Amino acid sequence: MSALQLRIAGIGVYAPGLPDWPQAGRALRGESVPDTSSLARPAPPLLPAAERRRAPETVLYAAQAAAEACAMAQCEPAGLPCVFSSTQGDIAITDYMCATLASAPLELSPTKFHNSVHNAAVGYWSIATGCEQASTAVSCWIHSFGAGLLEAALQVADTQAPVLLVAYDAAAAGALRSAIPFDCGFAVALVLAPAGQGSGPQLSLTPAEPGPASLPRADWAQALIARNACADALALLQALAGAQPVQLRIAAGGEFALSAQVQP
Amino acid sequence: MTAHTATSAAGRGVAALSAALRERRSGLRRNDFTRTALECWIGRVDGLEQAPLPAGYASLDCRNNRLAWAGLTQDGFLEQALAAVQRYGAGRVAIVLGTSTASIGATEEGYRELADDGVFLPAYRDFVLHTPHSLVTFVQRVLGARGPACTVATACSSSAKVFAQAERLIRLGWADAAVVGGVDTLCDSVLFGFNALQLVSPQPCRPFDAGRNGISIGEAAGFALLERGGNAAGAAQLLGWGESSDAHHMSSPHPQGRGARQAIAGALQRAGLDAADIGYINLHGTATPANDAVEAAVVADLFPAQTRASSTKGWTGHTLGAAGIVEAVACLIALEQGFIPGTLNCSEPDPLCGPQLALDNEAAAPQVALSSSFGFGGNNAALIFGRGGRA
Numbered sequence: 001m002s003a004l005q006l007r008i009a010g011i012g013v014y015a016p017g018l019p020d021w022p023q024a025g026r027a028l029r030g031e032s033v034p035d036t037s038s039l040a041r042p043a044p045p046l047l048p049a050a051e052r053r054r055a056p057e058t059v060l061y062a063a064q065a066a067a068e069a070c071a072m073a074q075c076e077p078a079g080l081p082c083v084f085s086s087t088q089g090d091i092a093i094t095d096y097m098c099a100t101l102a103s104a105p106l107e108l109s110p111t112k113f114h115n116s117v118h119n120a121a122v123g124y125w126s127i128a129t130g131c132e133q134a135s136t137a138v139s140c141w142i143h144s145f146g147a148g149l150l151e152a153a154l155q156v157a158d159t160q161a162p163v164l165l166v167a168y169d170a171a172a173a174g175a176l177r178s179a180i181p182f183d184c185g186f187a188v189a190l191v192l193a194p195a196g197q198g199s200g201p202q203l204s205l206t207p208a209e210p211g212p213a214s215l216p217r218a219d220w221a222q223a224l225i226a227r228n229a230c231a232d233a234l235a236l237l238q239a240l241a242g243a244q245p246v247q248l249r250i251a252a253g254g255e256f257a258l259s260a261q262v263q264p
Numbered sequence: 265m266t267a268h269t270a271t272s273a274a275g276r277g278v279a280a281l282s283a284a285l286r287e288r289r290s291g292l293r294r295n296d297f298t299r300t301a302l303e304c305w306i307g308r309v310d311g312l313e314q315a316p317l318p319a320g321y322a323s324l325d326c327r328n329n330r331l332a333w334a335g336l337t338q339d340g341f342l343e344q345a346l347a348a349v350q351r352y353g354a355g356r357v358a359i360v361l362g363t364s365t366a367s368i369g370a371t372e373e374g375y376r377e378l379a380d381d382g383v384f385l386p387a388y389r390d391f392v393l394h395t396p397h398s399l400v401t402f403v404q405r406v407l408g409a410r411g412p413a414c415t416v417a418t419a420c421s422s423s424a425k426v427f428a429q430a431e432r433l434i435r436l437g438w439a440d441a442a443v444v445g446g447v448d449t450l451c452d453s454v455l456f457g458f459n460a461l462q463l464v465s466p467q468p469c470r471p472f473d474a475g476r477n478g479i480s481i482g483e484a485a486g487f488a489l490l491e492r493g494g495n496a497a498g499a500a501q502l503l504g505w506g507e508s509s510d511a512h513h514m515s516s517p518h519p520q521g522r523g524a525r526q527a528i529a530g531a532l533q534r535a536g537l538d539a540a541d542i543g544y545i546n547l548h549g550t551a552t553p554a555n556d557a558v559e560a561a562v563v564a565d566l567f568p569a570q571t572r573a574s575s576t577k578g579w580t581g582h583t584l585g586a587a588g589i590v591e592a593v594a595c596l597i598a599l600e601q602g603f604i605p606g607t608l609n610c611s612e613p614d615p616l617c618g619p620q621l622a623l624d625n626e627a628a629a630p631q632v633a634l635s636s637s638f639g640f641g642g643n644n645a646a647l648i649f650g651r652g653g654r655a
Contacts (some may be wrong), residue, residue: 002437038590088395089417094368098375098452105300105456113457114515114640117364118396118417123641126509132526134507135643139415140396147414154432175375178383179394193288207355207438210410254401255410256355 002204004153005259008240009162010073010191012065014042015224015231016184020068025241028216028234037218039185046070055115055124057185058090060258062121062168063128065189070164073198076124077129080164080191082153084122084137085148087169087229088180090115095174118255121168127188142229144169145188146213146252149236152192164195167230187261188237201240201264208259210244214248236260265649266348266491266499270593271331271341272484272580273307277338281579281590282597284606286625290579292468292480297450302459303466307482307581308450309334321402323390328363328449329402335447335485336406343413345407345489348441354410358439359400360430361415362422362446364585364639369396369451399447407543411439417585419639420548422446423486424588427647428474428505434492445487448585454481461515469551471575471583471608472560472617476551482581486589490527498652500596503537503632506530510642516554517638521562527564527644528636535632538619539567542648543630545620546591548638549575550582556637557616572628573620578608588637592647595633599651602629 011021017034018024019042027034029035043052044063052060062084069075088094093116100108117123119137126135134155140147145167154167168187172180195202215222216234224231239262240244248260269277273291276282284291292305312330316322321329336342349357374388393402396417404413412433416422423446430442448454458464459481463479490502508530510523517524532539545567547559556575563573576594583590598604604626613621636646 004436007536062647075391076645078511086396094394096367097457098372100332101452101456102375102378105298105452106302106459108456108460110457110460110462113460116453116457117640119419119639119641119643120514122418122509123514123643126511126642128515130511132509132511132523133508134428135418135641136416136429137418137505137643139396139417139640140413141392144397147412147487150412151409151414151429152431154436154438156434157436173386175378175382176371176394179374179389179391181391234317253410253413254404256412 004157005195006083006153006156007195007198007202008200008203009193010069011240012068012189014061014064015186024237028238028241031050034220036224038218051124056090057167059121059124059171062166063125063187065187066125066164066166069189069191075162075191078131080162081133081165082122082125082135083148083152085144085167086139087142087144090117090182091176092169092173095176099174104170125260140253143251143253145232146250146258150258151253156194160194162191163207164207165190167233169230182228184227186230188230190235201262204261206259208249208257210255210257211249214249250257265345265488265502266426267341267489268593268596269335269341270337270484270486270590271309271335272590273309274579275383278593282601284579288608290468290608292581298452298455299608302455304464305468305480306450307480309483324398324402326393328367328369328399328447329450331485332399332402332447335487341487345443346511348489349407349409352440354408356411356440357409358412358430358433358442359404359409360426360442360444361400361403362426362585362588363396363399363415363417363446364394364419364422365451365453367393368453369449372452417504418643419641420471420584420587421637421639421643421645422585422588424637424645424647425507427502428507431502432486432488434490437642441487441491446586447485448583449483454584454586463552468609469577471549471551471577471607472556472596472613472621473610474612474614476556478552479550480581482583484580484583484586484590486586486593500599500652501650503650504535504648506646508644515640517558521558522560523642523644524562524638527646531646531648537632541632542567542571542634544604544633545571545573546575546595546635547575548636549577551577552599556614562616563620565622569619571620572604572622572626574605574607574622575621576605591635595635595649598630599633599649604628
């Protein structure tokens with residue numbers, strides 16, 4: 001089996017203390033220590049004003065990171081197939097739904113219901129950007145970043161054209177806090193392109209022998225992984241921010257991992 | 265495609281579904297599922313309440329995984345999937361399953377029984393049980409597969425899109441076989457959610473009928489085993505798939521069906537076929553006024569008069585994230601058994617429908633069948649299957 005050979009054409013980040021890729025890159029190179037205590041509601045440039053006001057947080061996080069990655073890649077979002085990946089989608093909406101269903105099911109909000117689907121973020125994104133390409137919403141529990149990365153990379157290999165990957169999760173809410181350990185939002189977006197096209201670091205993916213996933217160096221970065229599973233991406237982002245070739249293991253399932261070779 | 269199965273209100277396993285289709289026996293019944301009264305009809309699978317998961321899977325026990333287990337154990341599917349894991353090696357078998365709400369019924373239960381301080385009781389604190397990946401986690405443990413594993417959750421197109429994702433995994437060398445399919449179960453979220461959107465009919469759903477007034481929600485589990493070079497021994501084949509986005513609205517289809525047309529065109533192109541090659545179309549046909557109007561016009565426009573088309577949701581209800589796999593199995597029944605299921609509960613077709621719509625069952629031997637699935641968020645997928653023995 002041949003390795004998936006890719007180029008990272010664009011990167012976007014929206015996470016506590018990491019409001020965009022340039023600042024995340026500096027922090028991951030050890031040039032600054034981010035304040036990861038809070039995350040403001042973003043106003044993603046590509047969403048209409050009404051959606052910026054009323055859309056669920058996960059939609060905003062995902063769209064903010066996606067818009068940054070598309071801009072860096074100089075790709076028109078309408079032309080990019082989308083792979084959106086998330087452990088649980090919008091937990092605050094699940095909390096609202098389940099609390100309302102337990103008390104007054106006939107009063108359930110129709111808007112909250114259609115916003116509760118796992119593909120809400122990619123749905124809003126495709127509507128806002130006029131993207132009629134294939135779009136998908138996947139989940140692989142706490143390995144959703146790696147599983148989404150594999151699916152996006154396979155689509156790139158299949159079509160020999162760029163694909164947008166976005167991985168995002170939100171803080172747990174309500175009673176779900178007693179089961180889901182996430183306490184902050186986190187979104188990361190990559191525009192993946194065939195290795196032979198454009199500029200940007202090279203990424204090669206093959207299946208890895210099972211073993212522990214690579215971790216980012218900094219304490220704050222490792223702490224973020226415990227606070228939101230999509231922060232799994234920080235090990236790859238650290239490699240992309242660096243100047244040296246790096247070999248990583250990225251969890252992509254309970255017993256499945258990717259071996260990633262990064263050539264900045 | 266070397267094995268397939270489906271379990272729904274229309275019966276457990278392929279033979280039961282096929283018999284229900286032939287006898288035009290609907291699986292729908294008056295809603296007896298919700299604690300708060302809701303006037304509607306549902307496609308409920310009997311016996312799940314009395315059938316906990318086998319010992320060893322207790323932490324993943326929920327209605328959705330019970331239905332997954334009921335589905336896996338029909339038609340010898342479990343044995344064939346285990347044999348594939350044995351044959352190819354655990355790391356070479358992928359699992360890609362679709363679901364819309366997965367085990368959210370367990371989350372709903374947790375919220376009905378909260379502790380005094382507003383947290384879950386200990387029985388409800390399993391993290392994965394509150395995520396869409398609970399289904400794949402369960403099936404992966406049952407099969408002992410350790411290859412790529414992924415949940416697709418794009419609402420009502422989920423378990424159609426799994427075929428595309430698994431086909432890529434196999435063709436590009438990341439797996440030798442894949443278990444695909446999907447499971448969705450009745451829960452308050454979808455019953456009261458679709459009710460809030462005024463999309464639930466108080467009667468059994470009537471796809472493509474001029475007087476249709478909404479969906480009947482059902483539950484189902486279905487699985488298929490895809491193998492590299494699985495065209496041996498006359499097995500049906502996945503010939504093509506297409507995926508697209510409407511880019512229009514979260515819960516209404518594009519009025520001209522642009523996304524639906526693109527998905528169908530993509531599947532035909534990938535299969536190297538023309539619309540005239542399609543013998544049977546299993547339509548999404550949910551019985552909402554909007555979906556069926558758009559889909560009727562698309563089919564009337566794209567396909568020749570002799571193509572046969574029907575919606576089987578009058579038998580199963582709309583099984584949401586499981587609709588793609590259940591309707592893929594309906595296509596395989598049409599191909600393998602040589603008959604076209606009609607459209608149950610449609611007595612006076614919408615004038616938008618073309619001559620393709622089959623109301624009564626028909627004897628025919630289609631060689632190629634297409635299934636279309638459209639989900640919230642404007643998420644579309646189309647699959648094309650060929651009868652076994654084709655080149």
